[in-house]
Amino acid sequence: MGHKIGLHFNYKGKRDKKSIIKELLVQSKVFNHEFKNQYEFFSPHRPSKFSTMFKINLKNLTNTYSKLFFNDFDIANKDKKKIIYLVDSRHEWKFLHPLKLNLSEHKKVHLVFHPDAWSKNGFSKIKNYNLLRHEKSIEFNNTLLTETDYLTK
Incomplete structure (x- = not known):
C-alpha cells in the first residue's frame, strides 16, 4: 500500500532551533535503530506551539508539517488529491475519525496518533x-x- 512510518517527535520544551535539531537527531537515532533505518519522516508533537517546528528540514529527514505534506483539513477534504491530515489530539480525533474516512476517495493520509495513550x-x-x-x-x-x-x- 506504500505506507511510510515516521517519528512523532517530542521536542521536550526546547525552544531554539539548534537544541530542537539536536534532540530530533537523538530521537531519530534511537527510532532508526529499533526500526532498522526504515523511516525518513518526522512529525513534531504540537508544532503550533512553536512555529520553528514547521521550518525544520534536514537532509535525511522530512518534516511532515512542511507545506508539501500538510494541508488544511477542509481544503484536503474537498480536494481529494491533497493529503488529508488526521490527528488524535488530546485523546480525541480532531477532524475526523480515520475509520470514517473514505479511503477510495482519499489516497494520501497524514495520520498522527498516540497508540500508547488510548x-x-x-x-x-x-x-x-x-x-x-x-x-x-x-x-x-x-x-x-x-x-x-x-x-x-
Whole structure:
C-alpha cells in the first residue's frame, strides 16, 4: 500500500532551533535503530506551539508539517488529491475519525496518533486519563522494584 512510518517527535520544551535539531537527531537515532533505518519522516508533537517546528528540514529527514505534506483539513477534504491530515489530539480525533474516512476517495493520509495513550475500551477522556495514570504508576513501581533490587541486598 506504500505506507511510510515516521517519528512523532517530542521536542521536550526546547525552544531554539539548534537544541530542537539536536534532540530530533537523538530521537531519530534511537527510532532508526529499533526500526532498522526504515523511516525518513518526522512529525513534531504540537508544532503550533512553536512555529520553528514547521521550518525544520534536514537532509535525511522530512518534516511532515512542511507545506508539501500538510494541508488544511477542509481544503484536503474537498480536494481529494491533497493529503488529508488526521490527528488524535488530546485523546480525541480532531477532524475526523480515520475509520470514517473514505479511503477510495482519499489516497494520501497524514495520520498522527498516540497508540500508547488510548485505552482498549475507549473510555471518556477523564476515565482514560485516570486509567493511564494508574497503569503507568504500576509500571513505574514495577520498574523501580526490578531495577533497584541490588539496594535490598
